[in-house]
Amino acid sequence: xxxxxxxxxxxxxxxxxxxxxxxxxxxxxxxxxxxxxxxxxxxxxxxxxxxxxxxxxxxxxxxxxxxxxxxxxxxxxxxxxxxxxxxxxxxxxxxxxxxxxxxxxxxxxxxxxxxxxxxxxxxxxxxxxxxxxxxxxxxxxxxxxxxxxxxxxxxxxxxxxxxxxxxxxxxxxxxxxxxxxxxxxxxxxxxxxxxxxxxxxxxxxxxxxxxxxxxxxxxxxxxxxxxxxxxxxxxxxxxxxxxxxxxxxxxxxxxxxxxxxxxxxxxxxxxxxxxxxxxx
Amino acid sequence: xxxxxxxxxxxxxxxxxxxxxxxxxxxxxxxxxxxxxxxxxxxxxxxxxxxxxxxxxxxxxxxxxxxxxxxxxxxxxxxxxxxxxxxxxxxxxxxxxxxxxxxxxxxxxxxxxxxxxxxxxxxxxxxxxxx
Ligand SMILES: [Fe+2]
Numbered sequence: 191x192x193x194x195x196x197x198x199x200x201x202x203x204x205x206x207x208x209x210x211x212x213x214x215x216x217x218x219x220x221x222x223x224x225x226x227x228x229x230x231x232x233x234x235x236x237x238x239x240x241x242x243x244x245x246x247x248x249x250x251x252x253x254x255x256x257x258x259x260x261x262x263x264x265x266x267x268x269x270x271x272x273x274x275x276x277x278x279x280x281x282x283x284x285x286x287x288x289x290x291x292x293x294x295x296x297x298x299x300x301x302x303x304x305x306x307x308x309x310x311x312x313x314x315x316x317x318x319x320x321x322x323x324x325x326x327x328x329x330x331x332x333x334x335x336x337x338x339x340x341x342x343x344x345x346x347x348x349x350x351x352x353x354x355x356x357x358x359x360x361x362x363x364x365x366x367x368x369x370x371x372x373x374x375x376x377x378x379x380x381x382x383x384x385x386x387x388x389x390x391x392x393x394x395x396x397x398x399x400x401x402x403x404x405x406x407x408x409x410x411x412x413x414x415x416x417x418x419x420x421x422x423x424x425x426x427x428x429x430x431x432x433x434x435x436x437x438x439x440x441x442x443x444x445x446x447x448x449x450x451x452x453x454x455x456x457x458x459x460x461x462x463x464x465x466x467x468x469x470x
Numbered sequence: 471x472x473x474x475x476x477x478x479x480x481x482x483x484x485x486x487x488x489x490x491x492x493x494x495x496x497x498x499x500x501x502x503x504x505x506x507x508x509x510x511x512x513x514x515x516x517x518x519x520x521x522x523x524x525x526x527x528x529x530x531x532x533x534x535x536x537x538x539x540x541x542x543x544x545x546x547x548x549x550x551x552x553x554x555x556x557x558x559x560x561x562x563x564x565x566x567x568x569x570x571x572x573x574x575x576x577x578x579x580x581x582x583x584x585x586x587x588x589x590x591x592x593x594x595x596x597x598x599x600x601x
Contacts, residue, residue, distance in 0.1 A: 255491065388540050
């Protein structure tokens with residue numbers, strides 16, 4: 191049967207992708223950002239997943255204002271990196287796992303989470319940056335298959351942290367009942383505190399971020415109750431995308447061990463946060 | 471659930487809710503079109519003609535012409551869309567943020583490098599009244 195052993199939380203700041211794509215990760219500005227992922231890349235080699243279930247958001251790239259699904263599950267065989275206005279990132283096509291994805295869709299929808307099914311979808315930096323930071327530079331292909339779950343966090347309101355947490359639990363039930371012996375890793379991405387818009391742009395709140403990470407590991411039930419108002423006020427209008435980490439957390443055991451944590455300010459406009467959790 | 475829009479109390483922020491999304495639909499669709507090269511070429515060749523293909527309000531069109539970034543947000547634009555217009559102009563996300571804060575790129579970059587804008591004094595509109 192399929193197994194979930196670990197989860198990863200990770201920011202998906204576009205400038206991190208740009209830094210990797212343009213080969214400037216050794217510059218003083220970027221060094222401390224990437225230093226915190228060295229251990230993670232070793233850990234990824236030791237714990238190589240067959241499939242990553244990757245929770246992220248599209249930044250008005252693949253989804254325009256025409257269609258705004260709250261949860262959209264990528265069931266396609268492959269996902270092309272999207273042109274976000276600067277040309278597509280020079281990274282490999284993302285290969286999906288349609289059989290597991292459709293199993294998850296069927297299971298989760300009967301579990302009363304009404305997903306949108308995507309049989310064709312481009313993926314933006316929200317999905318490819320976490321893969322890049324966790325795997326490092328890759329040549330022709332990504333080391334594993336990926337099932338994207340795109341969450342609306344752009345138009346208010348996104349799903350609540352509680353809803354995300356419970357969806358994660360349903361995803362776990364689906365994976366646990368899948369009949370192939372594969373290792374599925376869960377990624378929750380986005381954040382941490384940041385505001386990209388208007389006069390309050392540049393907001394960073396390390397105290398909030400630390401508390402968020404502490405609760406994520408130790409008391410996810412409490413953390414999943416953080417309100418939208420608190421996210422937006424304390425972590426910035428775009429910091430609200432941290433709800434997506436709760437899908438990842440819900441898919442893990444209640445009891446987890448924190449293997450690694452990394453926090454750095456800034457990467458462009460954003461606080462970078464990263465955590466690795468293993469089921470106990 | 472009732473929706474008192476308590477988030478309207480957050481200073482210097484336009485929460486992109488359903489009302490703003492409805493108001494900004496054509497503005498945002500114009501912006502997202504610019505993620506494709508052929509649209510960028512068409513917009514460059516004849517900005518007014520290209521803009522006219524999107525039935526946005528005259529106020530919104532003027533905000534686009536003026537590159538009035540905060541005004542676009544106030545009129546229903548969303549930052550991830552307006553960033554596509556900025557990208558079309560060769561402006562990075564960080565430069566765009568600097569423009570919206572009226573700080574100047576160097577000062578903004580310095581603020582971020584030193585830990586960003588503090589949450590203290592920036593939680594509520596009442597804290598901005600004396601500014
Ligand atoms: Fe995001």
